[in-house]
Structures are given as structure tokens and as C-alpha cells.
Amino acid sequence: MGRVLPAVTCAAMLAALYLVFMVVPTEQQMGIVQRIFYFHVSSAWMAFIGFFLVAGASAVYLWNGSRAADRLAEAAAEVGVLFCSLVLVTGPIWARPIWGVWWTWDPRLTMTVILWAIYVSYLMLRAFGGADEAVNRYAAVLGIIGVLDIPIIMVSVRLLRGMHPAVITRNEGGSGLVDPWMRIALLVSAVALVLLGSWLMQLRARMGRLGEEMAALRREEEARHGEVA
Amino acid sequence: MRGALVIFRKDLSIEWRTREGVSSVLVLGLLLLVVLTVAHDAPPEAAPALAPSVLWATFLFTGLLGVQRGFLLERENDCLAGLLVSPIDPAAIYVGKLSANVALLAVMQLFVVPLVGLFLHLDLMPVLPALLIVLALGNFGFAALATLFAAISVRVRAREVMLPLLLLPLLVPLLIGTVSATRSVLAGGLALATDAVTVLVAFDVIFAVAGWLLFAYVVRD
Numbered sequence: 001m002g003r004v005l006p007a008v009t010c011a012a013m014l015a016a017l018y019l020v021f022m023v024v025p026t027e028q029q030m031g032i033v034q035r036i037f038y039f040h041v042s043s044a045w046m047a048f049i050g051f052f053l054v055a056g057a058s059a060v061y062l063w064n065g066s067r068a069a070d071r072l073a074e075a076a077a078e079v080g081v082l083f084c085s086l087v088l089v090t091g092p093i094w095a096r097p098i099w100g101v102w103w104t105w106d107p108r109l110t111m112t113v114i115l116w117a118i119y120v121s122y123l124m125l126r127a128f129g130g131a132d133e134a135v136n137r138y139a140a141v142l143g144i145i146g147v148l149d150i151p152i153i154m155v156s157v158r159l160l161r162g163m164h165p166a167v168i169t170r171n172e173g174g175s176g177l178v179d180p181w182m183r184i185a186l187l188v189s190a191v192a193l194v195l196l197g198s199w200l201m202q203l204r205a206r207m208g209r210l211g212e213e214m215a216a217l218r219r220e221e222e223a224r225h226g227e228v229a
Numbered sequence: 230m231r232g233a234l235v236i237f238r239k240d241l242s243i244e245w246r247t248r249e250g251v252s253s254v255l256v257l258g259l260l261l262l263v264v265l266t267v268a269h270d271a272p273p274e275a276a277p278a279l280a281p282s283v284l285w286a287t288f289l290f291t292g293l294l295g296v297q298r299g300f301l302l303e304r305e306n307d308c309l310a311g312l313l314v315s316p317i318d319p320a321a322i323y324v325g326k327l328s329a330n331v332a333l334l335a336v337m338q339l340f341v342v343p344l345v346g347l348f349l350h351l352d353l354m355p356v357l358p359a360l361l362i363v364l365a366l367g368n369f370g371f372a373a374l375a376t377l378f379a380a381i382s383v384r385v386r387a388r389e390v391m392l393p394l395l396l397l398p399l400l401v402p403l404l405i406g407t408v409s410a411t412r413s414v415l416a417g418g419l420a421l422a423t424d425a426v427t428v429l430v431a432f433d434v435i436f437a438v439a440g441w442l443l444f445a446y447v448v449r450d
Contacts, residue, residue, distance in 0.1 A: 128387045138381045141377070142381075142395060145443070149399050155428055
């Protein structure tokens with residue numbers, strides 16, 4: 001598993017890049033900039049997977065106090081924020097030539113930036129809340145509350161005025177994925193980014209475990225020195 | 230249930246004796262109203278359109294301060310530890326604290342809302358019943374989350390910034406809902422605000438239940 005995931009991720013990523021830049025035809029109305037869409041949407045999916053994993057792992061942690069679940073929640077939050085940031089960076093690159101502005105308070109943009117802020121605050125709580133064990137519990141509570149907020153945010157932003165293309169579900173505002181290669185490219189990009197996200201989470205969770213082992217060793221060492229002195 | 234009532238009465242009698250929370254919240258509310266209206270500097274005919282945003286921005290920031298105070302008080306002399314060893318269920322403590330916060334925020338609203346009408350040239354009397362419903366829904370939803378996170382923020386490091394940092398992003402849907410509902414109510418009544426009121430009711434129910442269930446995990450040691 002430790003070797004397979006990186007290899008598969010690399011292969012999928014190369015395949016996605018090949019499809020997006022060499023195979024897929026250029027979209028007629030938007031031109032070359034539309035190609036960013038494949039990674040933009042895939043990143044959004046990976047971010048959502050990360051945020052839901054935070055909630056799931058947090059619930060498990062509150063239920064049975066599993067250290068592994070707590071580390072997974074932290075890793076998933078970091079990876080979720082990373083991919084959510086990618087969505088917020090790739091979106092304006094597309095929006096500037098198409099809409100003429102970098103940013104607008106469209107429902108989906110508003111939702112993405114709120115979600116990003118919720119999970120950044122989650123990471124801030126973990127980073128600056130203190131070394132106390134209780135902080136992990138507070139973070140777990142925030143992880144669950146955050147995911148409960150997602151459907152309410154989705155409904156509430158519809159009260160705002162919108163112009164975001166809904167490419168997958170409807171054909172309003174965008175031209176849709178007319179060429180079958182476009183759909184294939186989107187699917188492969190999504191798989192590649194989900195694999196990348198999973199790999200990063202695995203690495204991050206392992207880093208957390210090693211950090212805890214280090215801290216335990218250090219405490220042990222200090223206790224021993226204390227005895228000698 | 231009885232435990233919740235005891236906590237509620239305790240918080241209100243502390244408040245009644247010192248009047249510290251109410252008076253600081255009222256003055257801060259007034260100041261924020263002045264700051265926001267002056268910053269907008271709208272011509273008289275454009276002023277009423279600002280009312281929903283000014284009202285709820287004031288409510289949010291004033292409320293943050295008011296709710297945090299309720300838990301900072303419990304830190305003094307380690308009162309929170311006393312509360313936890315008392316034979317009261319954590320969920321009941323949450324309900325008691327939540328009701329006390331709703332009461333405090335309602336007093337603040339009672340003071341701030343007429344001032345919004347006064348400063349922004351609005352006659353609020355004709356829409357009062359509908360407006361009261363929106364105010365109550367916004368108040369309760371805010372308090373449901375703020376009570377939970379105030380309990381967290383007073384027990385971590387960097388606590389002054391932690392409450393707004395954790396709470397504001399979560400409250401954005403409530404802000405969108407209350408501002409939209411208030412705008413509809415001012416434009417012609419509750420019938421126009423159905424979507425927004427649905428959002429508010431969902432927010433209130435989901436987070437009151439979540440707070441009630443999760444509060445025990447926050448306060449246990």
C-alpha cells in the first residue's frame with residue numbers, strides 16, 4: 001500500500017494532464033482558459049471529501065477516543081483546506097477572462113470561501129489552542145458542526161444573486177461538456193486528485209503519529225534524566 | 230429541566246445585580262450602530278436600504294462580546310469546575326446558558342432595533358410582528374452556536390480571538406438568512422421571506438440539537 005498509492009497517483013496525474021492538454025478539444029466560446037475547469041472541479045470534489053472525512057473521523061474520535069481517528073481528522077482538514085485553496089485560486093484565473101472580474105459574491109463562490117474559512121479556523125484552533133488534550137476534543141466538535149453547516153450554507157447562498165455556470169447538472173451559464181473526451185478528462189482528473197489527496201492524507205496522518213511517538217520518547221527521556229538528577 | 234432553570238436563574242440574577250453585561254452590550258451596540266451608519270454615510274433616501282445589514286452586523290459583533298462574557302465569569306474562582314461537579318447534566322447546563330444568552334441578546338435587540346429605525350429613517354411599527362419573528366429566530370440561532378463555542382473559547386489559549394475566529398464563518402448562513410428575511414419583511418411582510426425563514430428555522434433546529442448533544446464533550450474533563 002505504501003508504494004502502490006504514490007505510483008498510481010503519479011500515473012493518474014500524468015494521464016489527466018495528457019487528456020486535459022493534448023486530447024480534449026478547445027472549448028469554442030471560452031477558449032483555452034476553459035481547460036482549468038478539469039482541475040478546478042476535481043479539487044472542489046476532493047475538498048468536500050476531506051471535509052466530510054473530518055466530520056466522520058471527529059465523530060469516531062468523540063465516541064471512542066481513538067488517536068488514529070483524531071490524526072485522520074487533522075490530516076483530512078489540512079488536505080481539505082489545501083484543495084479548497086486550489087479551487088479558490090483556479091476559479092478567479094478562469095473568471096477574470098470570462099466574467100471580467102476576479103471575484104464576485106455568487107452563491108458558489110460565497111459557499112466555497114465560507115467553507116474554506118471554517119476549516120482554516122479549525123486548523124487555527126488546533127495550532128494555537130494550546131497543547132492540552134482537550135483541544136483535540138474541541139476540534140472534533142468543530143469538525144462535526146462544520147459539516148452540519150454545509151447544507152445550510154448551500155441553501156442560504158441561494159438567497160444571493162448568482163451567475164456561476166452549473167456545467168454538470170444543468171446547462172445554464174456554461175456551454176456544458178459537449179465533447180465526450182471532456183467528460184472522460186473530468187473523470188480522470190477527479191480520480192487523479194482524489195488519489196493525490198488520499199496519499200497526502202496518509203502521509204500527514206503518519207507524520208502526526210511519528211510526532212506523537214517523538215513526544216512520548218522525549219517525555220520518557222526527561223523522566224529518566226529526572227531520576228538520575 | 231430543573232437544572233437548566235437553576236442555571237438560567239443564576240445567570241440572570243448575577244446579571245441583575247451587576248448589570249455589567251447588559252450595560253456594556255448596550256453601549257457597544259450603540260457605538261457599532263454609530264460606526265456603521267457613519268461609515269456608510271448614505272443620503273437620507275438610501276438609508277432605509279442599509280437597515281438589515283447594519284442591524285445584523287451590529288447584532289453579531291455585540292452578541293459575540295455578550296456571550297463570551299457569560300463564560301468568562303464562570304472562569305473566575307473556577308466556577309465552571311463547580312458547575313460540572315454539581316448534580317446537573319451538561320445538556321441542562323447548555324440549555325440554561327443558552328436561555329440566559331437568548332434573554333441577554335433579546336434585551337440588546339430591544340434597544341438596538343428602535344435605534345436602527347431612528348438612525349436610518351424607518352417606521353418599524355407596521356412590520357413589527359413579522360420583524361419580531363425574524364429577530365427571535367436570529368437571536369436563537371446565534372445563541373445556539375455561540376453558547377457552545379464560548380464554552381470552548383474560554384478554555385483554550387488565545388481565547389480573545391478564538392471565539393470570533395471559530396464562530397463568524399459558521400454564522401455566515403445565519404447572517405445571509407436574517408439579512409434577507411429582514412429585507413423582505415421591510416419590503417412587505419413575512420410572505421416574501423419564506424425561503425429565508427426556512428433557512429433560519431433549519432439553522433436554529435440543527436444547531437440547538439447539535440449544541441445540546443455536543444456540549445457534554447466540550448465541558449467534560
